[in-house]
Amino acid sequence: MKKQFVVIGLGRFGSSVASTLLSQGHEVLVIDRDMSKVDPFMSTATLAVQADATDESVLKELGIRNYEHAIVAIGEDIHSSLLVTLLLKEIKVNTVITKAKDDRHGKMLSKIGADRVVYPERDMGERLAHHLGSNNLIEHIRLSREYDIIEITAPKTFVNKSVDALSKMTKKKMTVIAIKKGDGVDISPHPDSKIEQHDILLIVGEKSLLSKLEQET
Template identity: 35%
Template sequence: MKSFVILGLGRFGISLARTIVELGHEVFGADSDEEVIKRHAGELTHIVQADITSEDFLRSIDVAKFDAVIIAVSSNLQVSIMTTLIAKEVGAKYLIAKSQSDFHSRLLYKIGADVVILPEKDMGVKVAHNLVTNKFLNMIEISPEYSIMNIYPPESWYGKTLEEMTPSLRERAHVLALRKSDASADLMPDLETIVEEGDIITLMGENGTLRKLEGMR
């Protein structure tokens, strides 16, 4: 079981938190709005009202012990930047931040965010790819050169091991996870894992390499 901190429980933050809990993991959620806390009390593992830009608060919950910290606030640029900066300074080992623009994204990367999510842009990319291929599920850009992509494997991979995937692909993309049709998932799967129809493979790699997968059958 993994544990996550989500700072900011607006529509994006609470949707993310609920999904993580449904998948069987722990979520510590915080928001400055008392009404938000009352509305979602009992939905998360822990939920508190707090000033998420407070260094004392972030130290008190020991962000370093969590698998990831998600900054789910983007509409207030100052809060987003301050929370990201302080969370990294007090020990967040993996930080994901929500952005509202390309400029905002660049700032977040510069101050230490490991992954930046721009929901509207990411959704546009997802819709465009879904229009041209039935293998692509979603794609999250983690830098101008690299992305994380979830795909259904092409038919040419069925019955083969991850080791047997095209060598040129394995050199430029890493398999982060493999989810079976029965919903069981294997993080950092063994290369001897057999790929089957209905699997979902999570890859991280160069954007150009990942996009080549769209044409594979």
């Protein structure tokens, strides 16, 4: 289903988000103070505007309240990031997602009403570190402070064991939520499903346990 987004701030993160949403067929309004950053979207975005998003009258004139989701991708200018987020919430945009520079910035954004705060630089650094330090990791997703999701090649210690046996073996600190065998994927596998060599596993669990699994072969 086509959705409506406004992306404010067209640095690397904002441009990437906008381009991906457009490639998926969504309606996207892009805004930046710098015309050189707006230009690449003139022929692809639903609407591309050079404007100062900290000006409430500009946001109202552009009909921002009619957009379902707003992504505030202003990185270095914390004051502008906070002000734009606050204005979007006051205008009553349904969902406001804001990029944070650091934890302090993120806490301030949460306090003024950001529905979601993202840390692209930090998250990318963590993912890269996990990949570089792992023996079998395919993908690593941060889920919360305590839990992550990883996609790994089945470690030797898992082969010929059932999904239920693995859960019990780890005292239910992890759960196999999908198994990929060749071209087939078993979503929510049966507790008796056996893990085979070369299976790809999608696992949700405690960070400390998953970190250990990443080191196994």
